[in-house]
Amino acid sequence: MEAKTVDKSELVVPEGSIWGKLHLIGLALAVIGLGAWYAGFGDDPARGYYSYHFGFITTLSLALGCMAFVLIQYLVRAGWSMGIRRIAENGMMTLPVFALLFIPVVLGAHDLFHWTHVESHDKFLKAKAPYLNEGFFYVRAIAYFVLWSLLAAVYYRRSVAQDAGDKKELTKLLVVLSPAGIAIYALSQSFAAFDWLMSLQPHWYSTIFGVYFFAGSMLFTFSFMALVLMGLQRAGALTNVVTTEHYHDIGKFMFGFTVFWAYIGFSQFMLIWYANIPEEVEFYYHRLAHGWEFISWAMPITHFFVPFLFLLSRHVKRNRLGLAVGAVWIIVMHIVDIYWLVLPNFAAHGLKFGEHAPHMHVNMGDFAALIGVFGVFLTVFGFLLNKNLLAASGDPRFEESLGHENY
Amino acid sequence: MSDNKKLYGLLAEYDSASAIYTACEKVRDAGFKKWDSCTPFCVHNLDKAMGVKPSFLPWLVLGMGITGGVSALCFMLWTSVADYPLNIGGKPLWSVPAYIPITFEVTVLFSCLTAAFGMFAICRLPTLNHPLFESERFKKVTDDKFFIIIEAADDNFDLASTRALLEGSGAAHVEEVEGEL
Known part of the structure; x- marks a missing residue:
């Protein structure tokens, strides 16, 4: 293999392309989305908080997935991904902003989390009180954001510091830190999923829930990366940096995590179905009536079988259009998945066993909140995309990535 | 000679x-x-x-994987519903969730064995x-x-x-x- 060289002009957002204005587009989406969400907020604040929570969790899953990707690349000393890692790094560096985006969740905590106003007769909540109490809940939330922001900053700053071409030794430090980083990440994202998603239905519990959330967030991350890279390449950037080989690998991850998601989702379901214990089946019980059953029945097909069979072929993964279609499909399904996790809990407070969650009712506030929060993500993401190089060209393994091939 | x-x-x-x-x-x-x-x-x-x-082995593996999955599911259907129905925990006889792990495993088993022995056959080993x-x-x-x-x-x-x-x-x-x- 002859050594490839990359022109510096490939590593910046091409002038006049829409990517140069991504932060402004994000800002516009944020203002419009959150504005529209707030406009409808007065009608039913409790419902409004649920819409927001859905948007918040969906976008957070992307930022967290990006961090997992970056950490894993260092952990396994990957070479192939150096040309695409910066995209995930930009996504990861949005995590500090989520501390601000968490404020509405705090304000709506009483509407979102039933257990915050625990009734004395509720045996389950009393037993869970040492963990599920407001004080500890906020301490944990602060801890998550501090840990995520620190991890993101430590990795982002050093990766960007290499852009000038020197300081290759920084990679060593990041590799050494990565096992601790991945452990911190795994525990914090898992407990965040318990706190912010699972505790929406406080009687219910599933030890595998954090992994389920992780599987979805990785699907979102790889699909998002594939789409951003395709867009940047269409605009004329990264032409020699990212090749079909990289898309093929991203496609393999999308395929693999599709299987992983189904495996984890089914593992969670089957044990609960088999044991048939009231406080466990409650989760699925609410989701098997009043409109939710359509999503519950569709998910195994649309979130698993369709992308599984579609992405099974090597030719689809190596084809830009094929991979783009797969990525959009997976992102839409992931959004539906989070919606299905969050929204059935709305107004399910105080339901006695045997009573169903209220009817599924998608409203404009859900879309507005999702667009708004995602707009905030894009603002930061776009700002970083334009501020720094598009690829970690200073990494010692960058050349390995240029010549990467699947054998 | x-x-x-x-x-x-x-x-x-x-x-x-x-x-x-x-x-x-x-x-x-x-x-x-x-x-x-x-x-x-x-x-x-x-x-x-x-x-x-490109080898035609992947198609063989796909075909045998599907064969394995379908036959495992059908076999369990036959044993649990037709041949020897047992009431287990009051669950319906035709309880698909209970059959999924075995269907999955048999699909993987058929695929892997086909991949391994198919490779042997193609390489004339x-x-x-x-x-x-x-x-x-x-x-x-x-x-x-x-x-x-x-x-x-x-x-x-x-x-x-x-x-x-x-x-x-x-x-x-x-x-x-x-x-x-």
Whole structure:
């Protein structure tokens, strides 16, 4: 293999392309989305908080997935991904902003989390009180954001510091830190999923829930990366940096995590179905009536079988259009998945066993909140995309990535 | 063993990975079908230089995987619903969730066994002896030499012109190999 060289002009957002204005587009989406969400907020604040929570969790899953990707690349000393890692790094560096985006969740905590106003007769909540109490809940939330922001900053700053071409030794430090980083990440994202998603239905519990959330967030991350890279390449950037080989690998991850998601989702379901214990089946019980059953029945097909069979072929993964279609499909399904996790809990407070969650009712506030929060993500993401190089060209393994091939 | 052995093919020896790489491209472009290269280690992209077509093994694996999954599911349906119905915990007889893990495992089992044994079959393994083993020089293939073998059974094979092609492709040595597979 002859050594490839990359022109510096490939590593910046091409002038006049829409990517140069991504932060402004994000800002516009944020203002419009959150504005529209707030406009409808007065009608039913409790419902409004649920819409927001859905948007918040969906976008957070992307930022967290990006961090997992970056950490894993260092952990396994990957070479192939150096040309695409910066995209995930930009996504990861949005995590500090989520501390601000968490404020509405705090304000709506009483509407979102039933257990915050625990009734004395509720045996389950009393037993869970040492963990599920407001004080500890906020301490944990602060801890998550501090840990995520620190991890993101430590990795982002050093990766960007290499852009000038020197300081290759920084990679060593990041590799050494990565096992601790991945452990911190795994525990914090898992407990965040318990706190912010699972505790929406406080009687219910599933030890595998954090992994389920992780599987979805990785699907979102790889699909998002594939789409951003395709867009940047269409605009004329990264032409020699990212090749079909990289898309093929991203496609393999999308395929693999599709299987992983189904495996984890089914593992969670089957044990609960088999044991048939009231406080466990409650989760699925609410989701098997009043409109939710359509999503519950569709998910195994649309979130698993369709992308599984579609992405099974090597030719689809190596084809830009094929991979783009797969990525959009997976992102839409992931959004539906989070919606299905969050929204059935709305107004399910105080339901006695045997009573169903209220009817599924998608409203404009859900879309507005999702667009708004995602707009905030894009603002930061776009700002970083334009501020720094598009690829970690200073990494010692960058050349390995240029010549990467699947054998 | 009779004295007039049949010609198996022409064996060309090369000294380096780059030499065999360009030689493979020449042999590929000459339109040969029944030929192969043997190297002491994996030379990346040599399959492209040889113009190796994608294997049909994946389709076999897909077909057998589906066969395995469907037959496992049908078998459980038959045993639990038709042949020997048992009431387990009051669950319906036809309880798909309970059958999924086994369906999954059997799908994987059929796929893996097909992949492994299909590969054996396509590579015609086990082959207990091979005419190439008669060549003293070929023993270096596990050490530091690279070889191309063009079979006499190939339609394009012609002793004189094929030898000229191999010699012109940078071969350090070309010899005739006799014997039958």
